[in-house]
Amino acid sequence: MEPATRAPDTLGFSKGAALAEWFEEWFDEDYALLYAHRDAEEARVAVGRALRVAPELAEGPVLDLACGTGRHLEILRRANPLAFGMDLSRFLLGMAPGGLRPWLVRADMRQLPVKEGVLRGICLWFTPFGYFSDAENRALMLRLGALLEPKGVLVMDYLNADLVARTLVPEDTVERGGVRAKSRRSLEGERLVKRMVLTRLDTGEVRDVMESVRLYHPTGLQEMAVRAGLRLRRVMGTYSGEAFTEDSPRWIGIFEKAW
Numbered sequence: 001m002e003p004a005t006r007a008p009d010t011l012g013f014s015k016g017a018a019l020a021e022w023f024e025e026w027f028d029e030d031y032a033l034l035y036a037h038r039d040a041e042e043a044r045v046a047v048g049r050a051l052r053v054a055p056e057l058a059e060g061p062v063l064d065l066a067c068g069t070g071r072h073l074e075i076l077r078r079a080n081p082l083a084f085g086m087d088l089s090r091f092l093l094g095m096a097p098g099g100l101r102p103w104l105v106r107a108d109m110r111q112l113p114v115k116e117g118v119l120r121g122i123c124l125w126f127t128p129f130g131y132f133s134d135a136e137n138r139a140l141m142l143r144l145g146a147l148l149e150p151k152g153v154l155v156m157d158y159l160n161a162d163l164v165a166r167t168l169v170p171e172d173t174v175e176r177g178g179v180r181a182k183s184r185r186s187l188e189g190e191r192l193v194k195r196m197v198l199t200r201l202d203t204g205e206v207r208d209v210m211e212s213v214r215l216y217h218p219t220g221l222q223e224m225a226v227r228a229g230l231r232l233r234r235v236m237g238t239y240s241g242e243a244f245t246e247d248s249p250r251w252i253g254i255f256e257k258a259w
């Protein structure tokens with residue numbers, strides 16, 4: 001099989017002739033169609049609650065990292081006109097409402113083009129963490145800590161790893177937005193791997209995509225965050241702010257920079 005090639009991107013970093021990583025391929029139109037139910041209303045509830053726990057998010061430069069179509073950013077910018085977003089997916093950034101465009105940057109979070117110590121807050125909504133190797137994930141957490149100004153806040157909206165492992169559905173098929181997704185899920189090492197066969201119901205076009213997310217237990221995430229100079233302020237198990245329990249759908253950690 002020929003390796004996939006990528007053109008150098010607009011920020012001037014290029015991976016050259018390498019096979020694309022799963023997260024470079026999956027977050028496109030099919031993702032947007034299948035996850036359309038992750039919508040503005042969910043974002044409104046989540047951002048509203050985060051602002052109550054971390055009012056700092058309404059002040060100064062705040063980065064919505066891996067912002068996708070900007071559904072959270074749009075809400076946050078009503079409270080904070082300095083909030084901005086960053087994502088790797090040209091397609092999802094292109095779906096953002098026109099008014100957000102000046103506040104969006106395309107970049108790979110492994111090479112964040114932001115100066116250290118300048119951000120009042122960073123939000124990672126709906127599990128954009130754990131995509132890389134352990135070393136790269138740790139390096140990203142350290143970098144997030146370094147980008148924050150003293151007393152800055154980090155919102156880490158991550159899955160409930162134990163619940164995911166305990167309730168894993170090995171196979172299912174869903175149809176949404178004109179796409180059928182037949183998914184097979186497995187735990188491989190410490191990662192949740194989902195392999196999907198996607199069929200466009202109008203054209204019959206078929207493609208394979210995958211997700212591979214490292215399942216970090218909350219204590220592992222917290223240890224990583226502490227090493228990045230962050231201290232846990234609050235944990236929530238839902239977007240509306242309920243306490244985290246072993247059955248919570250999310251693990252949402254709100255951290256503050258310790259110095």
Ligand SMILES: C[S@@+](CC[C@H](N)C(=O)[O-])C[C@H]1O[C@@H](n2cnc3c(N)ncnc32)[C@H](O)[C@@H]1O
Nearest residue numbers: 023027066067068087088089108109125126128
């Ligand atoms: C599960 S989606 C969440 C999107 C958005 N936060 C939301 O809640 O709708 C994960 C996002 O991470 C982005 N992403 C994946 N790998 C990335 C990378 N290396 N650098 C920057 N963004 C990345 C994807 O393009 C996608 O928008």
